[in-house]
Amino acid sequence: MIAPVTHFLPLTKIRRARLLPVSGRVVVRVGQKVSAVDVVAESLGSGKHVIVDVWQALGFSATSRSEKWVGRKVGETVQVGDVIAETGGLFRKVVRAPVEGQIIAIGGGQVLLETKGEGTAVLAGFSGVVEELVPERGAIIEGSGALIQGVWGNQRIGMGTLQVVASAPDEELRADRLDVSLRGAILVCGYCADAGVFAKASDLQIRGLILASMASSLIPAARKVDYPIVLVEGFGNLPFNQVAYKILSTNEKREVAVNAALWDIYQGERPEIFIPLPAEGEMAAETDEFHPGQIVRIQGGDFPERTGRIVEVYPYPCPISNGLKVLAARVELADRESVVPLANLDVIE
Amino acid sequence: MTTSIVDAESLLAIDIGTINTRALLFDIVEGQYRHIATGTALTTAGVPYLDVGEGIHRAIQNLQDLTGRVIIGPSSEVILPMAANGAGIDQLAITYSAGPELRVVIAGLLPDVSISSAQRLVATVNSRVVETIGITDRRRMEVQLDAIVHAKPDLVIISGGTDYGANRSVLKVVELILLACKVTAKGQIPEVVFAGNKALADRVKEFLGRYTRVTLLSNLRPSVDVENIDSNLNAFIEVVNRIRGEQIGGLAAFAALGNTCVMPTPLAFGRMIRFISCVNKEKGVLGVDLGASAATVAIAVGGKLSLNVYPLNMGAGHLSQRAIEGVMRWLSADIPEAVVRDYLWQKTLFPASLPLTHQSLLIEQAAARYILQTVTQLAMMRGQYAGRGFEPVIASGAVLSFTPQIEQSLLMLLDGLQPSGITTLILDPNGVMSAMGAAAGLNSVIPVHILESGAFLNLGTVIAPYSRARYGSKVLQVRVVYEQGGDARYEIKQGTLALLPLENGQVARLHLSAINGATLDATGKVRSANFKVIGGVCGIVIDARGRPIALPSDKARRREMLCKWRDALGISDSGIELAR
Numbered sequence: 001m002i003a004p005v006t007h008f009l010p011l012t013k014i015r016r017a018r019l020l021p022v023s024g025r026v027v028v029r030v031g032q033k034v035s036a037v038d039v040v041a042e043s044l045g046s047g048k049h050v051i052v053d054v055w056q057a058l059g060f061s062a063t064s065r066s067e068k069w070v071g072r073k074v075g076e077t078v079q080v081g082d083v084i085a086e087t088g089g090l091f092r093k094v095v096r097a098p099v100e101g102q103i104i105a106i107g108g109g110q111v112l113l114e115t116k117g118e119g120t121a122v123l124a125g126f127s128g129v130v131e132e133l134v135p136e137r138g139a140i141i142e143g144s145g146a147l148i149q150g151v152w153g154n155q156r157i158g159m160g161t162l163q164v165v166a167s168a169p170d171e172e173l174r175a176d177r178l179d180v181s182l183r184g185a186i187l188v189c190g191y192c193a194d195a196g197v198f199a200k201a202s203d204l205q206i207r208g209l210i211l212a213s214m215a216s217s218l219i220p221a222a223r224k225v226d227y228p229i230v231l232v233e234g235f236g237n238l239p240f241n242q243v244a245y246k247i248l249s250t251n252e253k254r255e256v257a258v259n260a261a262l263w264d265i266y267q268g269e270r271p272e273i274f275i276p277l278p279a280e281g282e283m284a285a286e287t288d289e290f291h292p293g294q295i296v297r298i299q300g301g302d303f304p305e306r307t308g309r310i311v312e313v314y315p316y317p318c319p320i321s322n323g324l325k326v327l328a329a330r331v332e333l334a335d336r337e338s339v340v341p342l343a344n345l346d347v348i349e
Numbered sequence: 350m351t352t353s354i355v356d357a358e359s360l361l362a363i364d365i366g367t368i369n370t371r372a373l374l375f376d377i378v379e380g381q382y383r384h385i386a387t388g389t390a391l392t393t394a395g396v397p398y399l400d401v402g403e404g405i406h407r408a409i410q411n412l413q414d415l416t417g418r419v420i421i422g423p424s425s426e427v428i429l430p431m432a433a434n435g436a437g438i439d440q441l442a443i444t445y446s447a448g449p450e451l452r453v454v455i456a457g458l459l460p461d462v463s464i465s466s467a468q469r470l471v472a473t474v475n476s477r478v479v480e481t482i483g484i485t486d487r488r489r490m491e492v493q494l495d496a497i498v499h500a501k502p503d504l505v506i507i508s509g510g511t512d513y514g515a516n517r518s519v520l521k522v523v524e525l526i527l528l529a530c531k532v533t534a535k536g537q538i539p540e541v542v543f544a545g546n547k548a549l550a551d552r553v554k555e556f557l558g559r560y561t562r563v564t565l566l567s568n569l570r571p572s573v574d575v576e577n578i579d580s581n582l583n584a585f586i587e588v589v590n591r592i593r594g595e596q597i598g599g600l601a602a603f604a605a606l607g608n609t610c611v612m613p614t615p616l617a618f619g620r621m622i623r624f625i626s627c628v629n630k631e632k633g634v635l636g637v638d639l640g641a642s643a644a645t646v647a648i649a650v651g652g653k654l655s656l657n658v659y660p661l662n663m664g665a666g667h668l669s670q671r672a673i674e675g676v677m678r679w680l681s682a683d684i685p686e687a688v689v690r691d692y693l694w695q696k697t698l699f700p701a702s703l704p705l706t707h708q709s710l711l712i713e714q715a716a717a718r719y720i721l722q723t724v725t726q727l728a729m730m731r732g733q734y735a736g737r738g739f740e741p742v743i744a745s746g747a748v749l750s751f752t753p754q755i756e757q758s759l760l761m762l763l764d765g766l767q768p769s770g771i772t773t774l775i776l777d778p779n780g781v782m783s784a785m786g787a788a789a790g791l792n793s794v795i796p797v798h799i800l801e802s803g804a805f806l807n808l809g810t811v812i813a814p815y816s817r818a819r820y821g822s823k824v825l826q827v828r829v830v831y832e833q834g835g836d837a838r839y840e841i842k843q844g845t846l847a848l849l850p851l852e853n854g855q856v857a858r859l860h861l862s863a864i865n866g867a868t869l870d871a872t873g874k875v876r877s878a879n880f881k882v883i884g885g886v887c888g889i890v891i892d893a894r895g896r897p898i899a900l901p902s903d904k905a906r907r908r909e910m911l912c913k914w915r916d917a918l919g920i921s922d923s924g925i926e927l928a929r
Contacts, residue, residue: 002391002407022534046498046532049491105531112491112528151698215687216694234698236691263698265395266449266596286397299695301705322710323753326703343701 055109153260388412721765
């Protein structure tokens with residue numbers, strides 16, 4: 001059976017496409033080294049639109065509208081006050097552009113102007129090298145290092161020095177734990193239920209938060225801060241799984257890139273924490289099947305360790321203790337074995 | 350009775366769900382179509398596959414393993430039609446609910462006329478209306494334009510104008526959509542469906558067709574008092590299938606196989622509900638399908654269908670505070686709100702995960718009750734259903750059918766749907782409803798035979814008297830006369846829930862007498878009835894809790910009452926924790 005895979009890898013090679021949703025300008029070149037916050041491609045987003053009713057402004061009747069007085073063409077740019085239409089004759093009337101922008105359409109005695117948009121930029125999201133360009137859209141970037149995939153992010157990207165402030169995978173992060181010595185760091189801690197943490201982290205110019213879990217009531221506050229917040233396990237009071245915690249704690253003081261994307265299986269986006277390392281990693285498989293020997297993470301239930309090793313995958317639905325008959329695996333935990341539905345497992349690779 | 354089937358053809362139904370892809374095999378057994386088996390695999394619409402084909406193949410492989418029947422050929426192709434050696438299948442029906450919601454802009458004239466009709470059409474698929482434009486919209490045209498562009502729709506539906514009626518207002522709306530197409534980046538221009546004044550159809554196609562694909566439907570409101578939704582459904586399905594075919598990798602390839610019917614799961618589900626309603630014309634038929642991505646409510650009366658899909662699912666973490674409180678009201682244990690909220694948010698991240706503890710099971714089932722209650726109330730309002738009662742009520746969806754005790758399924762449905770009067774609750778534990786709806790387009794015999802087979806679970810006949818009597822006062826006298834001999838009498842009190850014993854499939858005659866102002870139907874005139882009943886898996890169900898069910902506002906009393914009702918159905922809380 002197909003197994004969902006989550007990567008917690010001490011050394012791997014990742015290859016990610018960073019693409020604009022629409023055509024734009026690629027600003028990197030093949031072979032270029034990029035950091036997480038470097039722009040890969042940018043596009044001028046469409047701004048606001050303004051319809052200038054030339055016909056009405058010139059004082060003509062609503063019938064038999066035409067563009068005969070418009071002295072501009074589609075595609076031209078105009079400044080505020082530029083004449084876009086005028087009548088001839090002794091009593092000349094003019095219509096001026098109310099905004100700076102580009103003429104998108106002319107018709108029916110009207111002119112449609114588009115103002116300059118704010119634009120969209122795609123960031124690299126991790127430190128690596130540009131391997132390939134996708135014309136007008138972006139680039140493919142590769143990098144080697146440690147990778148931890150998260151489950152939720154606040155849609156920010158950042159980088160900084162990794163600082164583990166948790167002495168245990170389940171330690172709660174409180175505002176009073178933060179001080180000026182952590183400025184510029186990306187912090188690792190177990191659980192957060194205190195919105196005050198986010199505000200204080202902003203004040204201290206913390207570059208990011210990597211949490212095992214967070215109270216879901218903090219989601220609105222997390223979305224407001226300008227640094228990335230990634231959850232590795234999810235919502236509620238969930239400790240880090242041992243594998244992820246070990247990777248993070250053994251890489252303390254290294255530079256880390258945090259791409260706190262929202263998990264979207266259709267767009268291929270997932271929150272990721274990447275620690276570039278001076279060694280060449282191997283690309284990890286993105287797909288797998290359940291089989292004995294795999295390390296798996298368990299969702300739900302009373303499993304404080306959150307990870308275990310598959311001992312046996314049952315070929316047919318078997319009863320679990322709540323009475324349901326489901327496809328399941330026997331999983332070896334720290335001090336016992338348990339039968340867990342395959343639906344509650346993701347393979348750690 | 351055995352029906353001779355001249356052109357007996359096997360059918361494979363593929364249901365591509367948000368989480369799982371299922372392959373259901375239907376074939377002839379002793380002269381009747383039967384659901385043979387179901388193979389399951391994870392859906393592969395998302396990364397890393399981005400192609401539903403892998404999930405489909407694995408589901409079929411699983412089916413092959415279960416049945417020993419060869420369906421996939423040596424080149425990994427589905428053998429269609431069946432080969433001389435018996436390998437393969439003759440027909441293929443595909444339903445799908447995987448993929449992101451369809452983003453739709455509705456542009457019409459009046460909110461209560463053309464716009465509401467367009468909303469009803471859109472509500473037949475898993476979609477989100479991201480912007481609505483009408484002539485009562487006071488925003489300036491450029492603001493409307495920006496709103497449409499910003500909404501990034503997959504589809505724009507233009508409605509409005511009775512046939513050969515208003516055209517200037519409709520053309521103004523068309524002009525707006527034309528501008529939206531002009532300013533949208535290539536590759537992101539939405540498809541357009543025009544379902545307004547038919548006198549304008551050709552002009553609209555000519556205007557907009559330069560920029561995008563335009564599909565002309567019949568006018569949704571050819572006159573103010575006539576609505577044309579049903580007759581437009583097939584053409585609308587084609588549009589949705591085409592857009593989905595571009596969004597969901599691999600779907601178009603399977604749709605292109607010969608002798609294939611492809612349709613969105615809710616529409617297939619609705620088609621079956623409509624089909625059943627043609628049999629019983631006195632009452633309506635209610636169908637609910639609680640899926641992983643959306644909840645579908647189908648109400649059909651005498652072949653007329655009202656179908657509504659709501660983007661409410663078990664990963665309900667994004668629910669409003671009010672909705673979370675709605676879930677909390679159905680919890681029979683003292684679970685903090687923060688825990689409930691966290692659980693539901695976590696479920697959005699891992700929608701396939703199953704509840705492993707008693708607490709998580711209670712949260713999921715409470716969420717199911719809340720969703721059922723919400724969506725059926727919305728659907729009743731939208732469908733303006735007069736309330737003649739339903740016969741039967743059919744429920745589908747993993748959270749409803751996948752329970753440790755069948756009584757839990759029953760209680761979720763009673764609490765969530767709150768059926769009134771006399772009805773039968775049917776569960777679709779194998780999820781065959783939508784498969785049959787799609788299959789019906791290829792083979793009209795299959796639904797008939799499958800409905801008569803044991804693929805469905807009759808939970809029981811439900812008697813829910815209309816009563817405002819004081820809690821604890823007697824409202825119903827029941828006499829059950831068993832066909833095998835003997836009888837039993839019961840007195841039912843207001844506020845109670847009871848299961849009367851009648852073995853599954855056994856027949857009895859039921860004599861009902863409503864007392865103390867209670868009645869057996871909405872008109873308030875029927876106070877007694879006697880009729881034949883067939884026992885369901887839960888026997889006969891008497892629900893005298895009143896409608897709507899009034900839950901005490903005091904939390905402790907409410908939990909006590911919910912526990913009492915669970916006890917009345919014999920729902921046990923023991924043995925639910927995982928063995929350690």
